[in-house]
Amino acid sequence: MTVSILGAVLAGLICGRFFISAELLPFLENSAEWLLAAMLFVVGIDLGKNKDLVRQIKALPKAALAVPFLIAFGSIGGALLVNILLGLRPLEAAAVASGFGWYSLSGVLIAENYDVGLGALAFLTNVFREIIAILIIPHVAGRLGHLPAVAPGGATTMDVTLPTISKHTSPQVTLVAFYSGVTLTLLVPVIIPLILYWAASV
Amino acid sequence: MILIFAALILGLVVGRYLPLPPRTSALAGQISTGALLLLLLTMGIRIGADPSTMANIPRLGSRAMLFAMGAVAGSIFAVKGGTDLYKRTRRQGGRS
Numbered sequence: 555m556t557v558s559i560l561g562a563v564l565a566g567l568i569c570g571r572f573f574i575s576a577e578l579l580p581f582l583e584n585s586a587e588w589l590l591a592a593m594l595f596v597v598g599i600d601l602g603k604n605k606d607l608v609r610q611i612k613a614l615p616k617a618a619l620a621v622p623f624l625i626a627f628g629s630i631g632g633a634l635l636v637n638i639l640l641g642l643r644p645l646e647a648a649a650v651a652s653g654f655g656w657y658s659l660s661g662v663l664i665a666e667n668y669d670v671g672l673g674a675l676a677f678l679t680n681v682f683r684e685i686i687a688i689l690i691i692p693h694v695a696g697r698l699g700h701l702p703a704v705a706p707g708g709a710t711t712m713d714v715t716l717p718t719i720s721k722h723t724s725p726q727v728t729l730v731a732f733y734s735g736v737t738l739t740l741l742v743p744v745i746i747p748l749i750l751y752w753a754a755s756v
Numbered sequence: 757m758i759l760i761f762a763a764l765i766l767g768l769v770v771g772r773y774l775p776l777p778p779r780t781s782a783l784a785g786q787i788s789t790g791a792l793l794l795l796l797l798t799m800g801i802r803i804g805a806d807p808s809t810m811a812n813i814p815r816l817g818s819r820a821m822l823f824a825m826g827a828v829a830g831s832i833f834a835v836k837g838g839t840d841l842y843k844r845t846r847r848q849g850g851r852s
Contacts, residue, residue, distance in 0.1 A: 563797075591760055674803050705832045
């Protein structure tokens with residue numbers, strides 16, 4: 555899947571650079587919005603039909619429920635600190651970090667609703683986040699503890715990075731990771747448009 | 757923006773309350789993957805057609821790496837801090 559995703563972006567870059575005329579761009583933007591809506595409709599169905607998940611999450615210790623919110627808070631805070639060096643508008647930095655590793659959706663959401671350059675930055679940032687997460691989860695689990703090992707993966711702990719977490723932590727932390735990934739996945743399409751709306755209005 | 761929120765909420769309601777046949781899941785997965793790849797292709801086209809973004813790609817890469825490292829470090833720090841604080845509060849609560 556990662557190869558298809560990177561392949562689609564690369565094919566697009568080549569088409570955009572060499573083959574597509576400027577008159578086609580407004581049509582592409584309009585179709586992209588409907589494609590995005592179709593994709594989120596399907597994501598919604600997938601999350602909504604998993605009734606067992608709600609029961610499993612209710613059985614988790616109360617403190618574990620805070621984990622995805624700590625991850626969201628820490629991700630945005632960390633990006634804002636780095637942004638002191640980089641000098642973007644703080645809300646733009648917050649939007650980039652709010653992809654929480656879900657590079658495809660965050661890149662597209664920002665490109666469609668705000669700015670294509672910032673979308674490209676969000677895409678790359680969140681690709682790098684996923685790669686860094688896969689590399690450091692075992693070390694974080696060994697040195698800082700099992701729960702902090704859930705943090706680097708962000709939204710990807712419900713799928714891509716879950717096997718790594720499962721291998722290096724306990725079954726209960728794996729369940730926390732899954733719940734955290736689902737929660738952050740749900741947060742991405744809500745929080746990014748909200749931040750962008752705020753950024754566009756100030 | 758409203759269209760995006762409406763689609764997500766409509767999907768959640770449909771998934772939660774409508775009795776969908778089991779093969780819906782596989783079909784939904786295929787639709788979602790197809791839409792995602794088309795969207796990424798579109799995003800790529802728009803980046804490729806924008807000369808200033810294309811010229812900025814090397815700079816974007818180093819910025820993206822710094823943002824990713826900041827977000828990862830910040831999230832680890834927040835979860836570590838949160839769990840340590842929770843353990844300390846529980847220990848103190850147990851003593852009193």
